Amino acid sequence: MKILGLIPARGGSKGIPGKNIKMLGSKPLLQYTFEAAESSELLNKVILSSDDEDIIHIAKQLELEVPFKRPDHLAEDSTSSLEVVKHAVNYYLERGIQFDAVCLLQVTTPCRKPGLIDECILKFQDNNFDSLVSVREVPEDFNPHWIFEENNGSLKIATGEEKIISRRQDLPKAYHRDGAIYLTKTEVLLNENSLFGKKIGFVNTSASPYVNIDTPEDWKKAEEMLSKLKS
Known part of the structure; x- marks a missing residue:
């Protein structure tokens, strides 16, 4: 199965200005997700989707591939993740390159346990799910x-x-999505216009450290978590 790893990171964050490239510890936030993607043995390609020149510049310094600049109309507060993923898929289809699935990796969930991406991909493949998401128990x-x-x-x-x-x-x-992993078959994205489809698999990450950064309070929590993980 050929899988595209997609890291979306738009500019214009209001809650935490410059969030996606703000330094968390010794690294820009974006780098944590890129390093998790780079450690995967099952992602065939990893790219950034961004509208922001500063984010793109940092990504290129990290040697994260940036094949296009995301259009402004796909970088608004109301833009859905589905639209961003479909834009990337169609970019490659127009160039004769097909992927069987896309693995969406949000920058705002930096604390993925080692091997999580490949664990999710293997379960996704073995069970023929339409999609698979990482979740935590409610x-x-x-x-x-x-x-x-x-x-x-x-x-x-x-x-x-x-x-x-x-x-x-x-x-x-009961479970809620933790934002770390969204895996979806390309045919579901394009034919059903959905990130999920009908048969949704999951991997439970409740035993791992977790933060989904949206507010300054979340950022402080991430800093405290990082400090504990280092000690």
Whole structure:
């Protein structure tokens, strides 16, 4: 299976200005994800998709391939990851190069355990999933079967069930995406216009350190986590 590793990093971050190339410890944030991708033995190519000249400059210094500059209309706050991935896939298709799948690697999740990318790829291949995502377990108190949504001034169980599951032991496991890995077949991206498709695999990363950097508080958490990992 031929797999494209895609690292998206646009400019214009509002919560943390210059986030994608801001120094986290001794490295720009982008470098953590690039090093994880470079250590993979199963990604056939790793590229950056960015609209920002400063980010592109840093990427090239790291010897991360930048085959194109992302169009401005695909670098807005409202731009979806799906649009960014499809743009990269179509860039290569127009040049007669096909990939069977794309592995989206977000810069904002820098703490991937060693070997995670290849672990995900092997599970993805072996089970013929449409997609595979890395996930973490949702704490029981926030299990969707115990969550309520507002409904015309009253509450309803978020899952749509009429009766709540009363015993903690009866709750099914629930997961949330951690942002580290999104693997999707190219045919699902293009034909179904989806990052997920119908058959979604997962790898549980709950035992590993985790941060998804979006706010200054997240950045501080990342710095503290990095310090602990070094000690």
